[in-house]
Amino acid sequence: MGSMFRSEEVCLVQLFLQSGSAYNCVSELGELGIVEFRDLNPNVNAFQRKFVSEVRRCEELEKTFVFLEQEIVRTLSQTLQPPIPTPAAPQPRELLTIEEESERLARELKEVSRNRDSLRAQFTQLCQYRGVLKQTHSLTASQAPLGSFDPVGLAENRQDVRLSFVAGVVHPWKVPAFERLLWRACRGYIIVDFHEMEEKLEHPDSGEEVQWTVFLISFWGDQIGQKVKKICDCFHTQTFPYPENQTEREEILNGLRGRIEDIKSVMGQTEQYMQQLLARALARLPEWRVQVQKCKAVQMVLNLCSPSVTDKCLIAEAWCPVSQLPALQSALREGGRKSGSSVDSFYNRLQATTSPPTLFPTNAFTAGFQNIVDAYGVASYREVNPAVYTIITFPFLFAVMFGDVGHGLLMTLAALWMVLEEKDLKLRNNTNEIWHMMFGGRYLILLMGLFSIYTGAIYNECFSRGLATFSSGWHVLPNAEFYNWTEDTFKSNQYLSLDPNITGVFTGPYPFGIDPIWGLASNHLTFLNSYKMKMSVIIGVIHMTFGVCLSLFNYIHFRDISSVFLVLIPELCFMLCLFGYLVFMVIYKWVVYGPMTSDSAPSILIHFIDMFLFTENEDNKPLYEGQMTVQKVLVIVAVLSVPVLLLGKPIQEYVAYRKKKTQLTGDRRPLLPENGSINAHQGDMETGEEEEFDASNVFMHQAIHTIEYCLGCISNTASYLRLWALSLAHAQLSEVLWLMVMRISFKQFSYVGSVIMVGIFAAFAVLTVSILLVMEGLSAFLHALRLHWVEFQNKFYSGSGYKLSPFAFSLIICTSSLN
Incomplete structure (x- = not known):
């Protein structure tokens, strides 16, 4: 890999992939992750490309995998771990096997899951029915036999009224509203009893454990019975047939116990079979998912390629680091070998018409x-x-x-x-x-x-x-002995000054x-503020000057030597003559003036202001002899560097344009050569097109750069005060x-x-x-x-490039796992 100082050299390559080995070649390149493919079909809709059916097939498989994963997480409470080692992209025959096995597994899981849900619903209903019969047994055991019943001592001329029952279960949250509506709708001509079931049962819709409430409604008359049944339906209660005598209830209860035991046994076997299916899915799903992701990625890359005229190979274009070209050729050979192709795929280097992407080698640290x-x-x-x-x-x-x-x-x-x-x-x-x-x-x-x-x-x-x-x-004792400080002196003064001119006070x-x-x-805060403020300015000027110097490497690499003299040197002169000199004065004052001579130290701020005013302050003595002359020269150099920075580059570009135009004019030949052919020099004329020099655009660009730099030197230096x-x-x-x-x-x-x-x-x-x-x-x-x-x-940094985004399986799988 290349150096981090400058991005790796990247070239544009054209790949000729044989139709039989294109899949394996792209797969090998995906394992290496060294090339970025370009789209050669930008005007073709995504749904009209050659390999769109294969991509859709992989997407359908991914939907199947999502269903399997959801079942594994819901039932086994386990998350899928990435396979180690990572499997290679599957061959088309292997993908067909994966598709058949996964769909069969998903189909069996859906069927078993549907049967399990059905069994659970039946089990819940039977347990609810059993609970209803148990809870209401005490209410009806002591009643007279059902049939003719005169609850209020009806007269002989009245018809016999039959007592009826509605029994079932209702969610405990609905009990108050259910009871209130029954009482109001039936006007009190009913008897309602509520009892909680002893055990919690699963809710058929949400799956949560609910302690259902058993209800028994006693009523007379068909009209009231119809109202009761409609209200029960509105509240989604589960009602059950309620036998008229004790014997029938006992028979039904015994039958329910047997059916519940049978369903428990079947549910256990169903759950065991489902665990086996999920265990098989858990063992194979991580590997399947990675293989399908790789296959889908390869097919999407093949959609970026363009078929050749004879349709015997696919043509692709890609960016590749020059240092990885041998690895690229090896990957193409390996892909052809795996496919059994008699003709190897190969590549050609192309001349890029656009700027190549940027690639920096990095590791965990950088x-x-x-x-x-x-x-x-x-x-x-x-x-x-x-x-x-x-x-x-x-x-x-x-x-x-x-x-x-x-x-x-x-x-x-x-x-x-x-x-x-x-x-x-x-x-x-x-x-x-x-x-x-x-x-x-x-x-x-x-x-x-x-x-x-x-x-x-x-x-x-x-x-x-x-x-x-x-x-x-610093030592207090010599100062105290010199001024004869006593204990009372220390008690009566909150602060006492140390004189560094006294021998032994400052060592x-x-x-x-x-x-x-x-x-x-x-004066602790005053001292630290002064120190940190000056330190911030020094660090800032050094940092910015270093940035300006780094532009030298860009100018040399891109062979823009004129910018070294017309841009870099004026920028350095402006920066160093003003702010570099300010740093010099700070350091010079630190070196020359110590604690003993701090009282007579001049003010740097006043000197810096006088430097621009070309004046001399008698109350503020100079730092060194000839300071005024040096400062005037530095200011003049800084001021003169501005017009050089402003006009130098536009003039140089204009002179280069005129020189090139003169050369082109001198090299022109007659329209009709001696042989009389009009097309003889058509290629020369096409390549000799002249671009007009836009002086206003060039000057405006340089003016913006000059103003931005000069003002930026001031504002950026002040910005470094944020360090303080x-x-x-x-x-x-x-x-x-x-x-x-x-x-x-x-x-x-x-x-x-x-x-x-x-x-x-x-x-x-x-x-x-x-x-x-x-x-x-x-x-x-x-x-x-x-x-x-x-x-x-x-x-020095333009930052107008774009990253090399290589086709790499590792990045695709990592992104998929994070999502």
Whole structure:
């Protein structure tokens, strides 16, 4: 594979696939995943292509597989695991076997499932009927024999009224409404009894376990009976025949017990047979699904091909990395060998009329950084890849804003756990989108944590507290002896100044990072703000200048040498003469002026303003001799670089156009040559077409670029101050969290205080993770992203390309499993 610095060289190839071996050749290419096929039939409808019937056949098989998978998940509560090893794409004969076996299996499953559901419904009805007879037995056992019955002492001249019953079961949720409607519709001329069944039975529609309610309705008269039956039908109750005497009820109850036992036995056998069918499906379905996915993918690729004139082979076009051309030829030979073809398929390289796709080789470590760059825009073909430098600059700029030893250590441990457990399938196959993003960027998070520990050590901050790793360079005793400070002096003054000019007060800088004594100083925030602000400007100017320099590699590679002198050098002059000089003044002042001479140090801000005004401030002494002359020269050079940047490239293109036009004019020949043939030079005339030079378009484009760059240098430099702002916000939030939460637990030194400390520490830990690690970490990540996308990449990166999307079975199967 090629280098990440520049995309791999990709060429356009034309494949001649023999009709008998085309399927196997494409299958071999799918296993390799090295080519991206182009559609040679863009004007042909998807339903009118040659292999659409095979694609539909695979789609029908996939529907069958979905049914089988749903049955497996519902009955066995198991998920399908990917087959190991992954099977190859099936031959047409094998696909026919898969189709027959899967359809037979699905047909048997549907039949068994239908029989099982029918048996379950019968079993539920029989159990409900048995429950009705059991629950209502106590209500009717003591009643007189059914027949002529005078419930209210009817007179002799009245007709005998027959007492009737309706018995059944109703869902417990419907009981109140059912009872109320019966009472109102029948006007109280009924007797209704409700009892819960002893056992729960399955609902025939939803499958849930329900404790049904048994009801027995006693009534007189046919009209009331019709009303009762209609109401029962409206509430979807299950009614059963109710015998008139005890003997018949006992006979039916005994018969129900036997039928229930028989159905239980049949249901057990049916369930066992269904388990066997599902076990067979579970063993074969993962392999079948992968094979059909591969077959469908191959057929869809064949639909992109164009048949030859003789219809004996298929012609395809594809993008392929030049380094993989031998592998391409080997795959075509292997496909022909598997098909038993006497004629090998082959390829030819074509001259591409469009820009080839971009391909960068990545691995588990570099993929996250490459995705960050590609999210902004895919690199143009053979353009310099910013991801190489983003590997270091992105976590570093993040750490400048997030610098804290404690927080960086927590982030490092979390990322290290993901890195060590990266082979765990549960973590890798988790479908949660947020987790998928975090796990994919585990190496990025690891570097962010490590750099945060480093910058936190420079800031000397660990959960907002300073670490006294080395002895401080500042000492109070010599200052106290010099000014004769007493105990009363310390009690009466909240703050006392240390004079570095007194011998022994300042013995030298801290070995690494910020001196911890600054944490006790009243001007602690002022000092850190000044330091971080200047550091942000220095980092920003270096970062942007490096981006401008990277454009040199693009100009050299694309042989645009004129842009080196007319674009690159003016851009560097403008950047370095202004902002590079600002960085020089900051570093020069740090080196020349120390604690002893800090009182006489000049103001860089005033010097920088005077530099543009061509004035000299007597109250602000110069940093070095000849400073005014140097500054005037730098400003003049920066100003002169703007017209060069604005006009240089359009003039150069116009001169090149005129030169080319003059050469074409001098090379023209007579329309009719000596032999009198009009078509003799037709090809030369067609290839010699001239393109008009659009001066306004070229000038406008360069003017936009010049204005954008010059203003961008100013705004982008100011944009890097977000490094200071985010770092300050993180430090202040961390300190507030420590003072307002954690410090409370240090006020009580007792057993009760220990218990309180545990609770407070838990709250401190939760707030630290949720606010400082998650929220502040995400904020710093987004700001670092913006600094790379806008401030850094716009100096050299166009990002107008498109990715090489190879035809690879592994990508198709992975995408299908995620969906």
